Structures are given as C-alpha cells and as structure tokens.
Amino acid sequence: MNGVHDLGGMHGFGPIEREINEPLFHAPWEGRVRSMMTLSVERGYFSLDAFRHGIERMAPAEYLRAPYFERWLTSVERNLIEHGFLSHEEMETRIAWLRDHPATEPPPASAAPSPAPSPPLAPPPGSTPPPLAPRFAVGDPVVTRNVHPTGHTRLPRYARGKRGIIDRQHGTHLFPDTNAHGLGEQPQPLYIVRFAAQELWGESAESGGAVSLDLWESYLEPAPA
Numbered sequence: 112m113n114g115v116h117d118l119g120g121m122h123g124f125g126p127i128e129r130e131i132n133e134p135l136f137h138a139p140w141e142g143r144v145r146s147m148m149t150l151s152v153e154r155g156y157f158s159l160d161a162f163r164h165g166i167e168r169m170a171p172a173e174y175l176r177a178p179y180f181e182r183w184l185t186s187v188e189r190n191l192i193e194h195g196f197l198s199h200e201e202m203e204t205r206i207a208w209l210r211d212h213p214a215t216e217p218p219p220a221s222a223a224p225s226p227a228p229s230p231p232l233a234p235p236p237g238s239t240p241p242p243l244a245p246r247f248a249v250g251d252p253v254v255t256r257n258v259h260p261t262g263h264t265r266l267p268r269y270a271r272g273k274r275g276i277i278d279r280q281h282g283t284h285l286f287p288d289t290n291a292h293g294l295g296e297q298p299q300p301l302y303i304v305r306f307a308a309q310e311l312w313g314e315s316a317e318s319g320g321a322v323s324l325d326l327w328e329s330y331l332e333p334a335p336a
Contacts, residue, residue, distance in 0.1 A: 112164075112261055113268060115171035120269035120312065141180040147187050157190040160291035164263035165189045242283040245300040245328065251277045252334035253304060255326065263291035266330045270322075273310050274334050278323060279303040286327055300328040 118124065136142045152159050165186030166174075174182065191197040209217060247253060257272035265287050281303065285296035308320030
C-alpha cells in the first residue's frame with residue numbers, strides 16, 4: 112500500500128541521525144515489546160507479514176511521531192484485536208488499572224484463547240510441492256509493474272515502473288502480499304533485481320551507483336527490447 116511508511120526516495124526528512132554506541136533497547140519496555148511480537152508470531156497469533164501491515168496502517172502523523180518500538184506495539188495490539196485474541200475493552204481496562212496503580216504489581220491477565228495449531232516446521236517427506244520454475248534467468252532485463260495495491264506489498268513505491276536486471280535467483284518463497292491478509296502463502300519465485308541508481312533517481316543520482324532489491328515474480332514483467 113502507499114503510505115508514509117514507504118519513505119524511500121522522499122525528500123524533506125533531513126539527514127539520518129546515527130546514534131554512536133546505540134544500545135539494543137533504550138528502555139526496558141522496548142525489550143518486552145520485542146518479546147511480545149516474537150512470541151505472537153511464533154505461536155501463530157498472526158504472521159510476520161500481518162505485523163508489518165499493521166505498522167503500515169498507522170495514521171501518518173502518528174507513524175512519524177512514534178519511536179521504533181512504539182510502532183511495533185501498535186501493530187501487536189492491532190493484530191491481537193483483529194485476530195480475536197484481545198478486545199479493546201480488555202486493553203482499556205488493563206491500561207486504566209496500571210494508570211491507577213503505578214507502583215503495584217499488576218494481577219495476571221486473563222488467558223488468551225489458543226490459536227489454531229500451526230503447521231509443523233518441517234513438512235513430512237513428499238508433502239512439499241516442487242519449486243516453481245522461474246520465469247526469468249540471471250541477466251534477463253525486467254520492468255517492475257507500476258501498481259498501487261491497497262494491501263501489503265514488498266514492492267517499494269520508488270521502484271515501480273523501473274527497468275532492472277535479474278542478478279540472482281532465490282528459489283521459491285511465500286508471497287507476503289497474500290500472507291499478510293490470511294490468503295495463504297501462495298509461494299512464487301523470488302529474485303534479486305539490480306537497478307541503476309539513475310534509473311531510480313534520475314540524472315541527479317550518482318553515476319555508476321546501483322540498488323538491489325528482493326522482488327517476487329508477480330512484481331516483474333519482461334523488459335521491452
């Protein structure tokens with residue numbers, strides 16, 4: 112989807128400020144949020160792609176204001192509610208209790224319903240479908256589709272409708288655009304596509320520079336001769 116999260120190539124945000132010797136977490140709550148997200152995905156409450164899409168749906172001003180792990184927390188809350196493991200009322204009740212008892216250990220939360228059993232990590236022998244035959248070979252010129260989906264996509268806005276070269280084949284991988292919305296993994300070939308910097312950014316780009324992106328096959332079309 113097009114949104115404020117897709118910042119590649121956008122002007123007006125100033126230089127990237129790099130924090131020297133930055134700690135992994137700036138506060139204890141950030142580590143807890145990371146654990147919440149990791150456990151939720153591992154236990155099948157929602158997928159990694161649904162988590163990413165939750166961040167993408169933040170209001171633009173809120174997204175730009177929020178620090179990194181607050182965006183994570185927003186998506187965890189949204190996905191747990193949307194998938195039926197938490198309600199707005201339960202969350203508001205818990206927040207109110209913590210606000211009124213800041214120095215007291217909170218009581219245990221009610222047990223969340225268990226998700227449907229996740230498939231085994233390693234499918235039984237013979238159950239894995241054969242890899243799909245890739246449409247493109249290394250060295251093939253391609254053009255990315257100029258599409259603007261309303262759902263999750265891994266095709267960045269700045270690279271749409273651009274010409275590149277297949278640099279490497281990654282094999283067959285699940286398709287995030289469907290997996291984010293509970294429509295199944297629908298695996299397809301994945302490639303590294305190399306773009307000249309001037310193809311992406313125009314004549315003002317550094318000469319000889321390049322950008323490589325991991326792109327799924329349905330994002331690509333053969334480049335015209």
